[in-house]
Amino acid sequence: MNDQEQAPKRYLEIIQRANQIAATTQLDDLLDRLLDLIIEITQSEAGTLYLYDAATDELIFKVVKGSPAGEALLGRRLPANTGLAGYALQHRQPFFVNDVANDPRWNRTFGEMGSLDLRTMFCVPLLLRGEPVGVVQVFNGAFEAVDEQEELLLIDLLTSRLVTEIEKARLLEESQQRERRQHALVEIVSHLTTTLERDELLRRIMSYACELLEVEAASIWLIDHERNDLVLHIAGGENSERVESLRVPRGQGIIGHVIETGETVVVNDVQRDHRFYQGLDQRSGFQTRAILCVPLRSPQIILGGERGEVEGMIIGGSQALNPKHGRTFSNDDIVLFQTLASQAATVIRLAELYRETDSLFTRIIAAITGAIDLKDPYTRGHSQRVSDFSVAIAQELGLSREQIYQLRIASKLHDVGKIRVPDHILKKPGRLDEEEFAEMRRHPLYGIEFLRDNGLLELDLLRESWTALAQHHERLDGRGYPYGLKGEDISLFGRIVAVADVFDAITSHRPYRPPMPIDEALALLQRGAGTEFDPACVEALIRARAKGAILTQDEREQAIASQTME
């Protein structure tokens, strides 16, 4: 057969091979198989394939064939103007080299192909619409044996095909990578919102940042407005405990710059950035190479109610340090980290706002509790202790966390109605007359009125717990007040607080009698179990006492005194 006859068949075969190769959508696989094909067509002994990274103007060593020694070079990056590959890229033309080893352009450092004796080279830049995508080099080919023009045409066909497929595989890989990261970000952002506990939140943000950006460490700094400085709240990496809670003045270092200006800063070589503050690395032993630093900017948040909106502000900044796998920070990294930081800032701010309101509420309740007990100087600390005892009983009874939370509030307020009982009755040293006694016994009703008049009964949080106020003087046998309810008609909260209330009353100091000894007090409760008290609640209190969860007024004050002594 002559060449003319062979040609169509050969073309068809090669194109069918190319079609098969093109069917892969995996970039690495594609590059590997296409280099194989070009080596085969040109009857070369070895070959290399580089991809061009336009962002850094570098060539990345992606595939090497025919030289096991060359595989050590995989993944290495070199400036795009280096060696024969760089020459091909700059001139955007394929060319032959007849004596590689003696060519002055040959880069020995990166082009080292081990034991292979390099003679000729054919070098083809991969161009897409005139722009560089990569370079293919094949060595020691048999070009002299065939029609050079035909061969060049064929290789041009193949490489122009290759470049299209590389581009598509890259696009797909990048899109899938972004899709995976966006998907991960959605998961992260959703998961962040499930905690308003600040330390847990900061831990999660930091660990997500490391995972998402594939960096060696991350850190979070928050502004302390009171002391006007920046606090390192959490840092990853080894020895991070050495730098935790570190403070730096506002404006210092890259983080300071970012927090003051709200700008994102990316530094791929911190040693060259004068803003980089060395102190932290010195302290932790961590060696910072590259930093991506973004502001934590909380947006305006609509709270509704009396508070309305709270304004947006920068609350701190976050850093990602040292991308893994020799990468530098990409634009995608920056956008991703900014998005994560923005959501993190929102949730940190939400957590603060919730914490503020919750603390204010908790302390106001404590203040009311204190004020109730102040009305009668002899019941100092009573409401707080009744609350603690009630919670201990409820825990023994296995109530849910939510019920216990509600019981804790309600039991603190159990005597709130007493604020309506006049001082001259409440503080009367002697015996109350019948009218005074009747007034005194109205305090559970006054308590309910206190809740109702102020719209507190409508709230889900108090919807069941009001019974702690209303029913803590009821008795199982129906001889209690104010309603005379019997047995199970008395709510569980009412029965719990009744036991806690009596236990504290008899074990604390009163002007007219000393505290009852513990054993006697417990015996009294046990004797009343079934008539006055719910036996399950009495048993629960006794179990809790055995575990050390129930301390009387004296015991508690001694404990506090001995703590203060130490």
Add this chain to the structure above:
Amino acid sequence: MNDQEQAPKRYLEIIQRANQIAATTQLDDLLDRLLDLIIEITQSEAGTLYLYDAATDELIFKVVKGSPAGEALLGRRLPANTGLAGYALQHRQPFFVNDVANDPRWNRTFGEMGSLDLRTMFCVPLLLRGEPVGVVQVFNGAFEAVDEQEELLLIDLLTSRLVTEIEKARLLEESQQRERRQHALVEIVSHLTTTLERDELLRRIMSYACELLEVEAASIWLIDHERNDLVLHIAGGENSERVESLRVPRGQGIIGHVIETGETVVVNDVQRDHRFYQGLDQRSGFQTRAILCVPLRSPQIILGGERGEVEGMIIGGSQALNPKHGRTFSNDDIVLFQTLASQAATVIRLAELYRETDSLFTRIIAAITGAIDLKDPYTRGHSQRVSDFSVAIAQELGLSREQIYQLRIASKLHDVGKIRVPDHILKKPGRLDEEEFAEMRRHPLYGIEFLRDNGLLELDLLRESWTALAQHHERLDGRGYPYGLKGEDISLFGRIVAVADVFDAITSHRPYRPPMPIDEALALLQRGAGTEFDPACVEALIRARAKGAILTQDEREQAIASQTME
């Protein structure tokens, strides 16, 4: 030239053309140009290209060439076993038809090519690894003029190429679509978190759902535990106001099923689903065709503090109705909506938790305010009015929303120290003696102690506003109490509350005197401006009064009485 000589050139040309076409990554463009090329190679007069949708086992009419009439068919779907295209797909073999018009397999409904006189057809199934991807049909080609085997080989080459490119373009398009949607979802999820105001939140969720899923309407249902039913909180689409706030029993309809079981339900033809509840459509006039219904499942949320965690639960469900552009709900739609719903549920729950705590706090403050005023029956409603007046003054002075919020709380508590002043002094009908008067003048100090003893001074929310308690009896000339501060040494909050306090004191009823007429009261404040009062605060009160924002005790009670009468 003979065929043998032309062949390589022709192959190369065609393959170069194919390479150029393959460079596009846009699916539609790719299909269009590849059909053109096949028509050209086969010298056909017309052609069509279908893509196969494996999810529905349908062929979608994507490209038509050479028949303007056929363009009406674009986008139409037909069962994959229909006509010659279906035949090719089922047999997975290309074939010729010599007389299309009389072929029994020819589908006249969908294959209508208008005025074109159809004679021959060449039909090629597009297969990727043996699985159908689509079908190409070309009509009235010139196959008899060329070597049929060669031609088949060439077309096979091209179509096997085509199918790879179609697959890649599809993968890329799908990946980019998912990426866009994930990106949109991140934005949405982040934006949701910036409001804890429930109605605003529900509106946002619904509008995001419509946008993200490209549906005609969406709705949100929440469980009302108290009434044990489901409430339609917000619905999109026309006439949605007719169905808003509608209630249905738990378990009814598709939404009821989803909420009870926690399962996602997708129904692409609701008329065939017996669970579909027609009532809503009848009421709104909306015609539901397809439903995607997901549960709103809030996860466990860590709140920290005394409350700890709150358990996860299903709080309701959300529906997306009628995908636009004739689509049906895809798996991507389902996953996307589930993710959105999960985040929506989290934020709805957070908003509830914040609202609960905030309401409890607000009402407890109101309760304390009421209790303070109760101590002295003649100052009924005083603290609340002083708070309202202070807020009105602050608004006139242009204070920020956050400052006003803090002032509102602090001014309600301005007299809280009075709870430590004994009843016999506070309620004494006659003149106080010197000792009693001194005790009475200690109430600002007692107020600060109340805040400090209960850890309230440490809170950011009260960090500045405590001055409202401490300094509301100071005077600009230094003759006030308890500190005798002068001028600017008195905080703005102190100066505001001082004016509000005196104005309410003189315009309300006291046992020993009638309320001062308004004009006299304002004149008194103006006379005191500069010595006793901050002139700016006095002016602000006068401006607020002119706008109707300041109502005295009498005016307020009359307003309430007349409202009750109506």
